[in-house]
Amino acid sequence: MAFGSPLFGTARRRGTALRRRRAVLVLCCAALAAGSTNIPASAAPPPLPPRLVEALQRDLGIDADEYARRVDTAHRLSDYAKIARIAHPAAFAGVRMDGGRGIVSLTDEVSAVPARATAEAAGFTVETVAASEATLRDRRAGFERWLAGQPGAVGESIFGYGIDSARNELVVRVAEGTQLPIEAGLVRAMASAMPQASPDSAAEDVQSIAAGEPAEPVVGGGQxxxxxxxxxxxxxxxxxxxxxxxxxxxxxxxxxxxxxxxxxxxxxxxxxxxxxxxxxxxxxxxxxxxxxxxxxxxxxxxxxxxxxxxxxxxxxxxxxxxxxxxxxxxxxxxxxxxxxxxxxxxxxxxxxxxxxxxxxxxxxxxxxxxxxxxxxxxxxxxxxxxxxxxxxxxxxxxxxxxxxxxxxxxxxxxxxxxxxxxxxxxxxxxxxxxxxxxxxxxxxxxxxxxxxxxxxxxxxxxxxxxxxxxxxxxxxxxxxxxxxxx
CATH class of the missing domain: 2.40.10.10 (Trypsin-like serine proteases)
Structure with missing residues (x-):
């Protein structure tokens, strides 16, 4: 639903932006096919707030410098994936981080050769897997067709699904004890629970934003x-x-x-x-x-x-x-x-x-x-x-x-x-x-x-x-x- 002033730009602006993105993508794909390694590192980030630095140490055992290095590697992986996904669909199988390492998954298709060269030159680790991302997406589409034809009781036992790039599989999250038939396709069933989306209705141990004070506070994300x-x-x-x-x-x-x-x-x-x-x-x-x-x-x-x-x-x-x-x-x-x-x-x-x-x-x-x-x-x-x-x-x-x-x-x-x-x-x-x-x-x-x-x-x-x-x-x-x- 939408109310109030329009949020949308004009069709002309959308068309211009789309043409620009396509032009950039064509250049990037050409560079990858030629073995270009131009995946630049990000600029040095601004300093982090103290409480965020504390959370990094508490939750992951890393400091701000290691965080910045991993974020930069993940950003470059994302850029690589956008290019390789289109330039080499038969070979590209996904990207992921493994600690501080950037991992690129490729099949053994002939078209993987330039993609591998570019990934390794950019400092990423390349692993060979059986199924391309395109193949896994086809499996997902087949599973969705099967699921659409099932009675409600079957659907109620399935909590979600998607490609797991680390396993190179389509994973289906199901209720404990659920077994999927062979007709569901080549998938891995994983016991899970249904997530819940809920606002807070408690009144303890929080401090909310106040208004109407002599000088009203600035409002940022997280408040x-x-x-x-x-x-x-x-x-x-x-x-x-x-x-x-x-x-x-x-x-x-x-x-x-x-x-x-x-x-x-x-x-x-x-x-x-x-x-x-x-x-x-x-x-x-x-x-x-x-x-x-x-x-x-x-x-x-x-x-x-x-x-x-x-x-x-x-x-x-x-x-x-x-x-x-x-x-x-x-x-x-x-x-x-x-x-x-x-x-x-x-x-x-x-x-x-x-x-x-x-x-x-x-x-x-x-x-x-x-x-x-x-x-x-x-x-x-x-x-x-x-x-x-x-x-x-x-x-x-x-x-x-x-x-x-x-x-x-x-x-x-x-x-x-x-x-x-x-x-x-x-x-x-x-x-x-x-x-x-x-x-x-x-x-x-x-x-x-x-x-x-x-x-x-x-x-x-x-x-x-x-x-x-x-x-x-x-x-x-x-x-x-x-x-x-x-």
Missing amino acids: AYAFEVDGEIHRCSFGFNATDAAGSALNITAGHCDPENVVARSKRTGEPGRIFTVRGTSDKRYVPGEKARLGDEFGHFEVSSFAPHDYGILRLDDAVAPRFRNNLVSTGQLSPPTPSFVPPFLDTGSGNSGSASENPGEAGGVLRITGTTDPVAGAVVCKAGFRSGYSCGVILASDQVARVKGKPGQTDAPVQLDNMFITTLCGHPGDSGGPIMAGTEAVGITSSILSNTTPLDGTCGHVPVLFGQPIGPVLRDHPGVKVRTS
Whole structure:
């Protein structure tokens, strides 16, 4: 559903951009066929906030320098894959990270020779596998045809599927004890559980953004917003600040955080879902333990999708839009501009624009988003959310289909989400919609988690498996929308 001002660019702009991308791709493919090794390294990234550095050490045992090296390798792998996938479809079988190594999978087709030479010259490790990515996609299509003809009980036992580049197989995630017949095709069944996409409705141990103070704070990704459903207040996390074609302030968050997607279809009003700050029983900042109530209005969901994707685009009201004109991610409340911290968009010309090592308010520093990138299997990513703060992990798989359930007792049957990526990030209800980053680049937003609790991970409280919505499809679906990089 879409409301308010248009988010879309003109057809002429789309055509021009498409022609440019095609021209670049043709040049890249020609370079790969000729054995070119021009896959440049990324520029040195800005410094990371202290709490993010702590999360890297706690969750993965790596420091900021190793993180930067792995992010750079994954970015170059992604660039290589975009070229090789088209230049050598019979040979290309995928890419992935293995710790700090970039792995390129190729078949033994004759066309693999130039692809192998380019990969090795770029410093990647090449492995020979049996099936190309194109072959695995054909298997996936065959499995989907089989699944479409099955009774509902069969579909209910299948929680998702996708290509596993490390195994060079099509993996189907199924309920415990489920066995797939030979008619399902050449697939590997893996016992799993159904992920859940749910906003937060608890009122303890969190501090939300307050409004109406003498100097209103800057709002970045990872901070909280609230909405009301059936008299109950729920909270999600802001994702990446963005702009539309006219430069108006937007934020990209999770679609299941739209109030219209939290209720059963029979209760939906068709009106745009409104979002707010959170207040306590007094007319001041929310204090944990108080009865939460809605504060000032932030804006509304202009775009909302909860199948086949999980994203929402928030249009911010004019009164609060200046607070979102930044490229920041944080897990604490950002102070208003002070002499020691001046966000770039409020720079007074004094030459002091702040840095990630400074401590605005209670944020422990901020991360500045510099661009976007695609998820790569095995790559290190970190997320921010108002419930669990920063956490870091690795991407297990990308381009996955997932069946996801919403808030128990309110939403209808599980929905199917496409193009998802699966990570080992720790997340909790309320982190939904928050940003997922590789270094300083936007990868996606938090969608859903496997919430079955277990003592296996004392830090997270449950097995850390989190599903992310890639940022790429959001931007492709809405030409003119851009993630803020300044």
